[in-house]
Amino acid sequence: MSPSDKSAALPYQDLFRQFADKTEQGILVVGSRRIVLACNPAAKSLLSPEEDVPSSLNRVVRDIDVAFAVGDAFHDRRVVQYESYAPHPDRLLRYTMIPVIAATGEPSYVVVTIDDVTRLRHLETVRRDFVANVSHELRTPITSINLLVETLQTGAMRDAGVASHFLQRIEVETLSMMRLVEVLLELSRLESGRLALQLDATDVGEVFGAVSNRLDPAAKDKGLHVRLVIDPGLPPVQADSERLEQVLMNLVHNAIKFTPEGGEVTLRAARQGRSVVLEIVDTGVGMDPHEAARIFERFYKVDKGRNRAEGTGLGLAVARHLVELHGSRLTVVSEPGRGARFSFALPLMQ
Ligand SMILES: Nc1ncnc2c1ncn2[C@@H]1O[C@H](COP(=O)(O)OP(=O)(O)OP(=O)(O)O)[C@@H](O)[C@H]1O
Ligand SMILES: [Mg+2]
Missing domain, CATH: 1.10.287.130 (Signal transduction histidine kinase, dimerisation/phosphotransfer (DHp) domain)
Incomplete structure (x- = not known):
């Protein structure tokens, strides 16, 4: 080996250490009898081991199947993969065991890489x-x-x-x-962010009027009373009026659909500081909190067994995205049998 080859080879270990210190991938080096000889910072943060290395593999990963998989990689001289929710039940880790073969042909170490694949x-x-x-x-x-x-x-x-x-x-x-x-x-x-809003001075009262006109026949069919409660002298908000109407159509349509005969649906707009809060309140079937947390997901519908209402479960996913495009957040408060209240705020026109 020439002197220049030597100087090129020397930093290799150092390079590897620097890489292992900085990478987000967890790395363990396991020697014979499943003793962990090295554990990089990412592995420490993924596994929170009970003690410093050198330490037994079981104390570092606390999952006996990982130890078996490392044994397989040693004995069969092949790469073994294994996924586990240990040691954190809310995190799925993918372990890859790579046998490192010594010059003698015998496996001397197993390098274990660990990736958080939860997302x-x-x-x-x-x-x-x-x-x-x-x-x-x-x-x-x-x-x-x-x-x-x-x-x-x-x-x-x-x-x-x-x-x-x-x-x-x-x-x-x-x-x-x-x-x-x-x-x-x-x-x-x-x-994918490919929809652009046409933001303009928008009169919330006008949009409420348009929505209630369009849905009036559906409400009358069910004997529901639709009320508009709008602060007098409400200033215009900054919004895309067509998209706002679409959001409200979805919300009011739901309110009508999930409110039994004789109930009430209220559209309310009130000034709050530099914004206007819009609320759609009904006296319908409502839902419990764990359902309320999921109704904005695509296709999610609260299953009411055979009384399952019509619809695909996409309306609220669209409404939530449109409200977010306006820089706001659509939220719901509800209890089973006690109706639902959907609300979001829009900024006043500058
Ligand atoms: N006002 C409400 N009262 C009670 N439950 C509601 C109300 N609004 C929505 N939900 C529940 O949330 C689910 C999802 O609503 P979403 O508007 O996304 O879908 P959908 O109305 O079922 O179908 P789509 O709107 O696509 O026609 C509904 O199926 C219903 O279970
Ligand atoms: Mg709907």
């Missing part, structure tokens, strides 16, 4: 649920259309009255699929 796993679950939900929502109308077409083909076509009724039903199912796809596209635009 990754959560995202995988969200994606899987999303695909399952979309497929489920599309399956119902597709099955209906399929059945209607089959019935038409096997004779119903000859009866003009029946045929026209079936075609109407096919149209309804097709429209419901188109609506679903539109909402999904809108959510994806919102989530």
Whole structure:
């Protein structure tokens, strides 16, 4: 080895130590009899070991299966992967055991790398649920259309009255699929930040009026009383009036849907400092706190068994995103049987 080769080789250990000290990946070096010889800072923070190294592997990771996996890597001379919720039940760690073979051909160490894959796993679950939900929502109308077409083909076509009724039903199912796809596209635009607001001076009273006019027939059908309570002389807010109307349509539509006959839905707007607080309050079925924490998730619906109301569970996800685009936050307060109160604030126009 020439002197220059030597000087190039020497810093290697030092390089590795610097890397191990700074990387977010946990690294353990395990020697024979499963003694941990080195533990980098990331591994310490992921595992909170009971004692300093050198120490037995069981005391460092506190999961006997990790020790078995390290044994497998030693004996089989292969890379072994293992995932575990130990030692923190709310964190999923992925352990990768890499045998390091000495010049003699014998494995002398196992290097264990540790990655926190909690978020990754959560995202995988969200994606899987999303695909399952979309497929489920599309399956119902597709099955209906399929059945209607089959019935038409096997004779119903000859009866003009029946045929026209079936075609109407096919149209309804097709429209419901188109609506679903539109909402999904809108959510994806919102989530990727591709939707821009048209912020302008907006009169909340006017938007309330438009929403209540549009939903009045639905409220009357259910014998519900819709009240508008607006502070007199309320100044305009800074908002995208079309998007604000969309948010309120979602909230008021829900309020009507989840309030039994004879109840009341109130749209309230009141000034609070430099902003206006908007509230949609109903006297309906309400929900408990753990449900309230989840209703803004895509496709989440409070399951009321056979009384399950119509809808896909996307309205509030869209509403929440739109309110957030306005720099605000949509929240709910509710109790089972005691109605729900949705609210958010918008800044006054400068
Ligand atoms: N005012 C309310 N009172 C009681 N429960 C509500 C209220 N608003 C929403 N929820 C619950 O939250 C769930 C999600 O609401 P969201 O508006 O996202 O979906 P949806 O109304 O079921 O369907 P979509 O709005 O997509 O047609 C509802 O299914 C319902 O269980
Ligand atoms: Mg809804």
